[in-house]
Amino acid sequence: MLNYILRRLGYGLVILIGVNLITFVLFFTVNTPDDMARLNIGGKRVTPEQIEKWKAERGYDKPMLYNAEAQGTARLTDTVFWDRSVSLFLFDFGRADNDSAGDIGYQIRKRMGVSLKLTVPMFVLGLMASVIFALWLVMFRGTPVDFWGVVVCVVMMSISSLFYIIVGQYLFSRLARLAPISGYAEGLDALRFLVLPIGLMLVASLAGQARFYRTLFLEEAGKDYVRTARAKGLKETTVLTRHVLRNAMLPIITSAGAALPYLFMGGLVTESFFGIPGLGAYTIDAIASQDFAIVRTMVFLGSLLYILSNILIDVAYTWADPRVRMQ
Amino acid sequence: MGFKLVILWTDVVLWLMLLGLGAYVAHVRRDPSLRATWGKVFMSGAAMASSVVLLAMLGVTVIDSVHFRRALPTQGSEAIAYDTRTESLLDLALGKLVKSREKSYSAPLATHGFVKETIPPKAGDKPVLDEHGVPLPPPRAHPRLQHGGAGLADPASEHLPDVLARLAAGTAAGVALAGLLRLALRRRLDPEVPQAWSSAWWSAAVLLVLCGWAVALSWGQGYHVLGTDRTGNDVLYQALKSVRTAFVIGSLATLATLPLALVLGIAAGYFKGWVDDVIQYLYTVLSSVPNILLIAACVLMVQVFLDKHPELFETGLERADLKIFLLCVILGVTGWAGLCRLLRAETLKLRELEYVQAAVAFGAGHGRIMRRHILPNVMHLVLITTVLEFSSLILYEAVLSYVGVGVDPAMNSFGGMINQARVEMSRDPIVWWSFAAAFIFMVGIVLAANLFADAVRDAFDPRARVVRPVKRAHAVPR
Numbered sequence: 001m002l003n004y005i006l007r008r009l010g011y012g013l014v015i016l017i018g019v020n021l022i023t024f025v026l027f028f029t030v031n032t033p034d035d036m037a038r039l040n041i042g043g044k045r046v047t048p049e050q051i052e053k054w055k056a057e058r059g060y061d062k063p064m065l066y067n068a069e070a071q072g073t074a075r076l077t078d079t080v081f082w083d084r085s086v087s088l089f090l091f092d093f094g095r096a097d098n099d100s101a102g103d104i105g106y107q108i109r110k111r112m113g114v115s116l117k118l119t120v121p122m123f124v125l126g127l128m129a130s131v132i133f134a135l136w137l138v139m140f141r142g143t144p145v146d147f148w149g150v151v152v153c154v155v156m157m158s159i160s161s162l163f164y165i166i167v168g169q170y171l172f173s174r175l176a177r178l179a180p181i182s183g184y185a186e187g188l189d190a191l192r193f194l195v196l197p198i199g200l201m202l203v204a205s206l207a208g209q210a211r212f213y214r215t216l217f218l219e220e221a222g223k224d225y226v227r228t229a230r231a232k233g234l235k236e237t238t239v240l241t242r243h244v245l246r247n248a249m250l251p252i253i254t255s256a257g258a259a260l261p262y263l264f265m266g267g268l269v270t271e272s273f274f275g276i277p278g279l280g281a282y283t284i285d286a287i288a289s290q291d292f293a294i295v296r297t298m299v300f301l302g303s304l305l306y307i308l309s310n311i312l313i314d315v316a317y318t319w320a321d322p323r324v325r326m327q
Numbered sequence: 328m329g330f331k332l333v334i335l336w337t338d339v340v341l342w343l344m345l346l347g348l349g350a351y352v353a354h355v356r357r358d359p360s361l362r363a364t365w366g367k368v369f370m371s372g373a374a375m376a377s378s379v380v381l382l383a384m385l386g387v388t389v390i391d392s393v394h395f396r397r398a399l400p401t402q403g404s405e406a407i408a409y410d411t412r413t414e415s416l417l418d419l420a421l422g423k424l425v426k427s428r429e430k431s432y433s434a435p436l437a438t439h440g441f442v443k444e445t446i447p448p449k450a451g452d453k454p455v456l457d458e459h460g461v462p463l464p465p466p467r468a469h470p471r472l473q474h475g476g477a478g479l480a481d482p483a484s485e486h487l488p489d490v491l492a493r494l495a496a497g498t499a500a501g502v503a504l505a506g507l508l509r510l511a512l513r514r515r516l517d518p519e520v521p522q523a524w525s526s527a528w529w530s531a532a533v534l535l536v537l538c539g540w541a542v543a544l545s546w547g548q549g550y551h552v553l554g555t556d557r558t559g560n561d562v563l564y565q566a567l568k569s570v571r572t573a574f575v576i577g578s579l580a581t582l583a584t585l586p587l588a589l590v591l592g593i594a595a596g597y598f599k600g601w602v603d604d605v606i607q608y609l610y611t612v613l614s615s616v617p618n619i620l621l622i623a624a625c626v627l628m629v630q631v632f633l634d635k636h637p638e639l640f641e642t643g644l645e646r647a648d649l650k651i652f653l654l655c656v657i658l659g660v661t662g663w664a665g666l667c668r669l670l671r672a673e674t675l676k677l678r679e680l681e682y683v684q685a686a687v688a689f690g691a692g693h694g695r696i697m698r699r700h701i702l703p704n705v706m707h708l709v710l711i712t713t714v715l716e717f718s719s720l721i722l723y724e725a726v727l728s729y730v731g732v733g734v735d736p737a738m739n740s741f742g743g744m745i746n747q748a749r750v751e752m753s754r755d756p757i758v759w760w761s762f763a764a765a766f767i768f769m770v771g772i773v774l775a776a777n778l779f780a781d782a783v784r785d786a787f788d789p790r791a792r793v794v795r796p797v798k799r800a801h802a803v804p805r
Binding site for chain 1: 614617623745781
């Protein structure tokens with residue numbers, strides 16, 4: 001098992017190098033450091049000296065991918081790409097291109113907790129709610145409850161999450177005044193600000209997930225062992241939770257695990273809608289101000305988490321299904 | 328009066344896609360097994376009803392995809408100059424809505440503006456003085472709209488009867504058309520045939536009545552059916568224009584994923600070995616980057632590219648169009664990993680089957696085997712993914728526009744309307760109609776697309792079993 005995980009981590013490293021190369025090429029082919037310097041210094045007259053100073057401060061003053069003037073391995077290592085990649089892999093993110101955004105590492109450490117407070121409850125509650133709802137529909141399979149439940153699911157799936165947020169903010173914050181419209185506070189006060197976004201995103205994601213889980217459960221519920229369980233005289237709830245749910249676990253883990261990397265990124269849209277100072281809002285601001293240093297860092301962290309959560313999913317398989325072996 | 332046809336990138340692709348669709352339909356009609364499977368799709372009432380809605384929206388898209396620029400009136404022998412504004416056939420059809428522009432917000436069917444204005448005193452009127460002899464500021468009131476309900480002499484008393492009369496006329500026209508349609512379809516609606524055609528007729532009838540209302544209410548000196556936005560433009564017009572944007576994003580972006588996914592997916596599954604390793608590495612790298620960030624990065628790139636190459640477009644519309652075209656390409660280039668993975672797995676299975684072995688034994692080349700023996704047998708996966716992607720991309724466009732990497736702000740889109748509505752919803756009293764219009768149209772399209780996709784999946788996916796008991800035709804109450 002350890003061997004397997006180590007091999008997966010090694011492959012993950014190769015993938016990360018690929019991701020890094022792609023983002024580097026994407027960002028720097030079109031926006032040269034000179035362009036970025038001009039954009040970030042601002043103002044109409046930017047002297048070449050200012051640009052050189054800006055680039056030197058951030059280490060952009062070397063050749064991009066290949067240094068023809070250097071000797072030996074320095075041809076590759078004395079470049080912007082090498083410097084930036086190595087520092088990324090060492091988790092030293094440097095400073096943002098834009099002065100107001102500050103030190104990226106510090107910002108990420110500060111905002112990570114906020115994002116997790118929003119997304120972890122969203123993830124856990126969402127998973128629970130949709131599994132329960134799907135099991136409930138399966139319990140009533142073949143009846144009007146099931147039929148109309150699916151109809152409601154399809155209609156709710158067809159509504160953009162932006163609608164849920166806007167309408168929810170209007171109903172619960174403006175009309176009923178149950179929760180603040182947006183903002184954030186530290187400590188226990190945070191709960192007041194987080195209830196609404198968590199609840200709304202729960203509703204927005206419920207329908208799609210529940211409908212998918214329902215098909216999984218229905219597939220299992222038609223199998224022979226379920227009939228045996230029922231023939232033994234087990235209660236329908238026991239059959240569903242102990243037999244059907246247990247056996248439908250693998251695909252549920254796969255689909256829920258795919259959402260894991262986004263936990264850290266925070267609800268991109270949710271955070272900026274509700275003014276929660278997490279990583280998602282940070283990323284959106286960075287996109288808006290074209291701050292490539294931040295976007296590159298977030299891409300790197302996002303892919304790292306994607307790789308880690310994929311390994312985690314595989315480990316979870318062995319837990320959910322003892323027949324699965326790691327090779 | 329002269330005009331110049333303007334051929335936009337997305338127009339070309341849309342028309343080509345329609346041609347392709349026509350060719351596919353012809354192909355289906357010839358192929359008995361495909362015909363039977365599609366027949367199964369259209370047995371479902373939901374699929375029929377939703378395809379009527381989708382066809383109506385496709386119709387709007389098509390007439391909105393013929394663009395031209397009018398010639399400006401010239402003096403003498405000058406070279407002909409063309410208007411900078413590009414119009415489409417839809418603009419021509421909705422000319423009344425385009426022209427009846429108000430000053431600012433107005434509610435649906437309103438006769439007065441939403442924002443209070445200072446009413447300037449008439450010439451010769453004495454200024455009103457307060458008790459100290461200081462002139463009072465002129466009174467503020469909701470101004471009469473220039474176009475909405477302009478024909479009414481006394482809006483307070485005539486407004487409601489006029490609206491009701493127009494509604495009645497609209498309903499009558501809609502019902503009459505629906506009745507004619509029923510007559511035309513009477514052979515199809517025979518009791519022997521399942522209820523699919525009947526639900527198609529019902530959704531067509533509802534659409535016709537809704538259209539009847541919209542036309543009757545805005546006819547002549549009518550009203551703004553869905554109100555006007557901040558700059559006084561008709562919201563119904565904006566929503567109809569947004570339909571094309573949604574269709575372009577939904578269909579073009581899915582289409583753009585196909586070449587990469589098909590070629591790489593089949594190649595990876597067929598050749599295995601190092602080809603498979605390289606392709607797997609490629610799509611793992613791609614799918615491990617958070618999708619929205621990758622798209623954002625590409626869109627920022629495109630923005631820079633467009634800013635550096637102003638010679639590629641003549642008008643603002645052409646620029647917006649090039650941008651949406653490139654956005655679709657980006658969505659395609661970043662979104663092929665999922666389908667590619669599916670196709671690879673399926674090809675791995677297919678290449679071991681006897682008929683492929685037989686083809687190898689007959690000496691067929693790699694290209695021929697992949698094209699003639701494997702491709703047709705993975706087409707059902709492609710079809711299912713395409714129809715499922717369509718609706719999720721329309722929803723995705725709204726999110727992208729919110730993040731600021733969506734379509735050009737100058738282009739009408741549901742994302743843009745929702746974005747604007749965010750500010751409007753925080754006004755007091757709220758301006759709800761743009762939001763409501765975007766909601767209704769978007770839910771209509773996405774719901775129809777979802778229902779249609781479900782029916783297609785049920786019919787084409789061999790693993791999908793019909794859970795619902797099949798209703799027998801004669802048991803259906805009519």
